[in-house]
Amino acid sequence: MLDFDDAQQRLMGAAIPPSTTERVHLADALGRVLAHDLVALIDIPPADNSAMDGYALRFADYDAERTLPVQPAAYAGDVPEALKPGHAMRLFTGSLIPDDADTVVIQEECELDDKQALRILNPPTKGQHVRYQGEDMAQGRTILYAGTLLSSGHVAMLAAQGMAELEVFPKPKIGILTTGNELVAPGTPLKAGQIYNSNAPMLAALVEQMQAVVHRSVQAQDELPAIQEALQQLTQECDLVLTVGGVSVGDKDLVKPAIEAAGGSMNLWRVKMKPGKPVALAHLNDTPIVGLPGNPVSAYAVFILMVSPLLRALQGRTELCPPIHHFPLGGEQRFLGWREDFLRTRLQANATGQLEAVPHSQQFSNIINSLGWASGLARIPADVDTGPGDQVAFYDFNLWAY
Ligand code: AMP
Ligand code: MG
Numbered sequence: 001m002l003d004f005d006d007a008q009q010r011l012m013g014a015a016i017p018p019s020t021t022e023r024v025h026l027a028d029a030l031g032r033v034l035a036h037d038l039v040a041l042i043d044i045p046p047a048d049n050s051a052m053d054g055y056a057l058r059f060a061d062y063d064a065e066r067t068l069p070v071q072p073a074a075y076a077g078d079v080p081e082a083l084k085p086g087h088a089m090r091l092f093t094g095s096l097i098p099d100d101a102d103t104v105v106i107q108e109e110c111e112l113d114d115k116q117a118l119r120i121l122n123p124p125t126k127g128q129h130v131r132y133q134g135e136d137m138a139q140g141r142t143i144l145y146a147g148t149l150l151s152s153g154h155v156a157m158l159a160a161q162g163m164a165e166l167e168v169f170p171k172p173k174i175g176i177l178t179t180g181n182e183l184v185a186p187g188t189p190l191k192a193g194q195i196y197n198s199n200a201p202m203l204a205a206l207v208e209q210m211q212a213v214v215h216r217s218v219q220a221q222d223e224l225p226a227i228q229e230a231l232q233q234l235t236q237e238c239d240l241v242l243t244v245g246g247v248s249v250g251d252k253d254l255v256k257p258a259i260e261a262a263g264g265s266m267n268l269w270r271v272k273m274k275p276g277k278p279v280a281l282a283h284l285n286d287t288p289i290v291g292l293p294g295n296p297v298s299a300y301a302v303f304i305l306m307v308s309p310l311l312r313a314l315q316g317r318t319e320l321c322p323p324i325h326h327f328p329l330g331g332e333q334r335f336l337g338w339r340e341d342f343l344r345t346r347l348q349a350n351a352t353g354q355l356e357a358v359p360h361s362q363q364f365s366n367i368i369n370s371l372g373w374a375s376g377l378a379r380i381p382a383d384v385d386t387g388p389g390d391q392v393a394f395y396d397f398n399l400w401a402y
Contacts, residue, residue, distance in 0.1 A: 004273045004305070004340045011306045012320055014281055014288045015313030016239075018169040025165055026158055029150050031211040032168035033316045038144040043134035044160050048097040049076075052129045055088040055110060055118055056101035059126040067117035074098065088118045097130055104129035137161065147318030149211070149402075169316035173215035174207045175234030175241040176200055179255065180294065181222050198368060199244045199292075199299050206303050209401050210311055222246065227258040235264075235285040239314055242307065245294030247280045255291050259284055266291070272339040272382060275365035276302040295365040301342050301377060304400045322399035326391045327378075330356030334387035335380045344374035345394065357394050376400070 002010075021035035050056065057068060068088040074080030076094035083089055083098040091097075091104060106129065109122045137143050143157060150158075150168075158166060183197040184190065197219055204214045215238050220226040227246070234241045246255040247268060259266045264284030268291070271279050275298035280291030290307055292299040309320040330348060335341055344367075345357035357378040360370040376396040380386045 001272045001339075002269045004271055007269055007271045007273075007279060008306050008309060008321075010269075011279075011281060011290065011310045012313055014283075014290075015310045016288075017313060018172075018316045020170060021167045022170050023165050024168050026155065026163060029155055029158060029166060029168070030152060032150050032171075033211075034144055034146055034148045034150060034154075035167040035169050035316065036146050037142050038158075038161075038163075038166070040137040040139050040141050040143050041161055041163070042137075043139045044137040045131055045133055045135070047133050049131050050091045050093060050095045050097060050104045050129060051131050052104055052106045053092045054104050054106040054129065056083060056091050056095075056097055056104050057088045057118075057120075057124075058083065058085075058101060059103040059124065061086050062103075062120060062124055064120075064123065067113055067115075067119045069115075069117050070112070071098075102130070103127055145318065147316055149315075149317055149319075172212045172239040172311065172314040173237065174212050174311075175215055175238035176203050176207075176217040177227070177230050177234060177241060177243040178217075178219045179222060179227060179243065179246040181252075183219055185219065198296050199294070202296065202300060202371075203242055203244065203292075203303060206300075206308075206401055207311075210308065210315075211402075212311055212315065222252040222254055224254050224258055224261065227254050228262050231255075231258055231262055231264075231284060231289070235287040235289065238287060240311065241284075241287060241289040242303075243280075243289060243291045244299050245292075247278045247291035247293065256280065256282075259289065264289070273301075273305075274337060274339050274341045276305075276342075277339075279306065293365075296368050297344070297365040297371060300371055304377065304397065305342065305395060308400055322396075322402075324393045324395055327355055327357045327394050328389050329378060329380075329386060329392045330358035331388060333359060334385060335359075336385045337380070337382065339382050341380040341382075342377040342395070343380060344370040345378040346373060346375045347394070347396075357392055 071087050071089040073090035074095045080098040083101040105124050111119050178200045184194050186196050200217050207214050218230040220230050243255050246253045256266050259282045264282050266282035268280045278293050282289040292302050312320045344360040347355050348358050350356050376394050379393040
């Protein structure tokens with residue numbers, strides 16, 4: 001049997017990082033992975049400017065007894081004239097600081113006398129309310145690194161830099177193969193003995209959430225030729241193929257024989273984890289195939305914990321494993337098992353406002369409603385008796401499924 005962490009590492013190692021890049025417009029940058037380090041092309045702000053509505057002055061001209069004649073206002077977007085000695089200039093947020101001014105006083109701390117000259121009510125400090133050129137992003141400095149998944153905050157940085165296009169890695173193409181004579185697609189009436197194929201839409205949703213592309217999803221009957229044909233096609237067209245079900249050693253577990261018949265080789269691992277024990281890694285047509293267990297909860301957990309790092313590597317991302325935070329276990333139950341147990345849990349505040357990872361009441365690997373309820377997986381270490389209040393590692397779906 002393989003330890004969970006080893007299995008996760010081995011899957012990550014199967015990823016071939018992207019070798020090509022593509023150019024996208026800024027409007028399409030969200031969720032893409034940066035292909036090169038980005039250096040600031042310009043200073044941001046491009047010039048010293050005012051953080052407040054008020055008046056610019058030379059700090060040295062301030063004197064509680066003195067009034068300063070006011071020069072014409074400079075609005076954001078104007079290029080102000082230079083500040084004359086002993087003068088002040090009306091400014092607004094974003095207005096450029098005129099040459100020779102070094103300080104801004106806010107309008108609430110000033111008044112104009114009957115000759116429209118400025119009296120400053122509170123002593124200013126030198127440089128107050130000035131935003132300095134380059135203090136945010138300095139020209140020539142690296143502002144973002146290759147392998148960054150671009151967020152809305154990154155889009156703001158790129159836009160502020162005036163970058164209308166950027167180089168990103170292509171989105172990996174994922175193939176999905178579900179197997180089972182019992183499966184029918186949602187939308188068709190169920191006959192006796194049938195169930196709906198929930199894994200294919202679930203995996204497609206996870207893949208999309210992670211900003212990869214579902215290139216093709218195939219549902220095959222439990223027949224060797226059908227599975228073999230699907231695997232040939234998917235591995236030729238895709239960067240990663242996920243198969244579901246049929247990876248145990250039952251009569252109808254045909255994924256391994258199909259890969260071998262097609263000329264590939266497969267490692268079937270019994271991973272010391274619950275849910276999710278059978279996990280397989282194979283290569284066919286130079287494409288990795290990950291075999292997931294058929295039970296929906298197991299397939300979901302294995303995707304989150306073991307496929308998502310591999311997928312991030314295929315995307316060219318540098319952070320393959322998102323952060324894991326620790327919370328006290330909630331609920332009333334104790335857990336003890338011989339393998340790592342990943343409980344479907346939901347972060348909830350207890351009576352004192354402390355967040356706890358509360359386990360779903362049904363922890364069997366066929367319980368699909370637990371997936372809609374949970375917000376992450378709490379890890380109960382093997383052979384450690386763990387109960388309410390004990391700190392557990394929490395794999396947050398909001399981090400691990402993106
Ligand atoms: P298997 O690994 O093929 O023996 O499947 C294990 C369990 O998962 C069985 O109860 C299957 O009916 C169920 N299962 C397999 N594939 C799917 C699927 N795509 N959607 C829903 N349930 C599935
Ligand atoms: Mg099956």
